[in-house]
Amino acid sequence: xxxxxxxxxxxxxxxxxxxxxxATGFIGSKxxxxxxxxxxxxxxxxxxxxxxxxxSKIIYGDLTDGKIDFKNLEFDCIFHLASHTPLEKNKxxxxxxxxxxxxxxxxxxxxxxxxxxxxxGLGVYGETGDVIVDENQKYNPNTDFVKIRLDAExxxxxxxxxxxxxxxxxxxxxxxxxxxWFYEMLIKRLKKNTFRMPKGGKYYKGFVHVDDAVGSMxxxxxxxxxxxxxxxxxxxxxxxxxxxxxxxxxxNAKHPGSVPMFLAKAILGGDLIKLxxxxxxxxxxxxxxxxxxxxxxxxxxxxxxxSELNENNRI
Numbered sequence: 013x014x015x016x017x018x019x020x021x022x023x024x025x026x027x028x029x030x031x032x033x034x035a036t037g038f039i040g041s042k043x044x045x046x047x048x049x050x051x052x053x054x055x056x057x058x059x060x061x062x063x064x065x066x067x068s069k070i071i072y073g074d075l076t077d078g079k080i081d082f083k084n085l086e087f088d089c090i091f092h093l094a095s096h097t098p099l100e101k102n103k104x105x106x107x108x109x110x111x112x113x114x115x116x117x118x119x120x121x122x123x124x125x126x127x128x129x130x131x132x133g134l135g136v137y138g139e140t141g142d143v144i145v146d147e148n149q150k151y152n153p154n155t156d157f158v159k160i161r162l163d164a165e166x167x168x169x170x171x172x173x174x175x176x177x178x179x180x181x182x183x184x185x186x187x188x189x190x191x192x193w194f195y196e197m198l199i200k201r202l203k204k205n206t207f208r209m210p211k212g213g214k215y216y217k218g219f220v221h222v223d224d225a226v227g228s229m230x231x232x233x234x235x236x237x238x239x240x241x242x243x244x245x246x247x248x249x250x251x252x253x254x255x256x257x258x259x260x261x262x263x264n265a266k267h268p269g270s271v272p273m274f275l276a277k278a279i280l281g282g283d284l285i286k287l288x289x290x291x292x293x294x295x296x297x298x299x300x301x302x303x304x305x306x307x308x309x310x311x312x313x314x315x316x317x318x319s320e321l322n323e324n325n326r327i
Contacts, residue, residue: 029053029086030233031125033075033117034093036062038192039131039184043091043226044068050230055085057094075113080120087125089233092117092168095131098157101281106160114164118171127178129232130168132161134183134218134243134294135287146295147241154290155283178238185218185245185294187225188310190317190326194259199327201268202260208271213253215291218245221313224305231303242299248309249293255310262318263327 030047034040035056044065047054054068057080064070073080075094094117096109118128137145138152153159165181172179188194201207220228228244231237257267277285296305307313321327 027051027053028088028233029055031055031057031082031085031087031090031121032068032093033057033091034095035064035068037093038189039187039222039225040091040093041065042189042222043093043229046226046230055087075116076108078116080117082120082124085124087121089127089129090117090121090125091129091131091229093131095161098155098284098287099280100157101283103156103160106157110157110160111164111167115167118168122171122175122177125177127180127233127238128168128172129229130165130179130181131229132165132181132183133158133287134185134245134292135290136162136165136183137292139290140292142293144293144295145243147243147298155286157283157287178236180232180238181241182229182232183241183243184225185220185243187220187222188313188317189222190320190324192222194317195321195326198256198259199263199321202256202263202265203327205266207256207268208276209252209256209268210271210273210276210285211289212270213256213268214251215289216249216293217252217255218243218249218292218294218296219255219310219313220245221305221307221316224303224307224313227306228299228303231299235302237302243294243296244299245294245296246305246307246309246313247296247300250310252288255314258311259314259318262314 030052032040032044035044036058044054044056048067056064056068056070057073058064059074060072096106100106135158136151136153137149138154153162169179260267
């Protein structure tokens with residue numbers, strides 16, 4: 013019995029404490045759930061009015077307030093996902109949330125954490141042509157949204173170094189799953205035959221299933237791969253047209269048509285359209301050294317999601 017008690021104590025003392033910002037978002041909520049399943053002590057930072065995972069500690073706060081009460085909590089790692097999306101066209105709002113909010117967060121947690129994992133996107137590389145992009149590619153942002161997110165990354169890196177906090181960056185491709193844009197913008201509109209693609213979808217994208225996005229983030233922490241950056245996308249670069257047509261086939265919908273660029277920009281804004289239509293092929297060789305993808309190509313991933321949506325009577 014004494015040995016059993018000691019074992020329990022030992023396991024408890026080894027439990028890692030983590031904070032997730034953006035914990036109610038499409039990716040953040042899945043990350044919180046998986047961390048809890050793996051035995052982590054999880055704290056969710058969420059805005060008032062949102063419903064967080066009740067199996068995690070919940071702290072209500074807004075990064076733009078400049079003052080968040082983390083009480084006496086300390087963390088082994090902070091996963092920083094909270095961000096306005098490129099759907100926001102107002103540059104001042106993007107700066108307030110994505111840059112100033114990141115500064116506010118750091119000032120509150122700089123003495124409370126051992127490490128930070130910052131979540132970004134492939135947009136930091138800009139226009140890359142036919143080059144296969146890996147982590148050695150130089151940043152070349154070409155939208156305000158990405159430039160602001162990159163400023164936040166640089167701020168975190170420089171200040172983490174000063175405070176001897178381990179820091180890593182994960183650049184996601186287009187993350188798809190049973191919620192988020194894939195369900196709300198693609199599946200629903202394909203069903204109604206109202207989905208249209210700028211440039212006819214003739215641009216390459218790096219897609220990643222949300223389960224693999226989550227698994228990759230956790231792998232960076234568990235393998236202690238800090239002071240590095242990682243590209244996370246599946247092994248199969250594909251045009252958005254092929255991706256969308258395959259999705260349509262799985263739900264017996266018509267293949268989507270095209271929309272003129274001027275009209276797409278008028279509706280969604282130039283920055284977002286530039287991000288959506290920038291063609292990029294990436295290598296996932298580095299992240300694959302520490303994480304084995306569940307869905308190594310988009311076809312496997314889409315089939316799994318459609319099956320899940322059908323089981324839950326959502327399509």
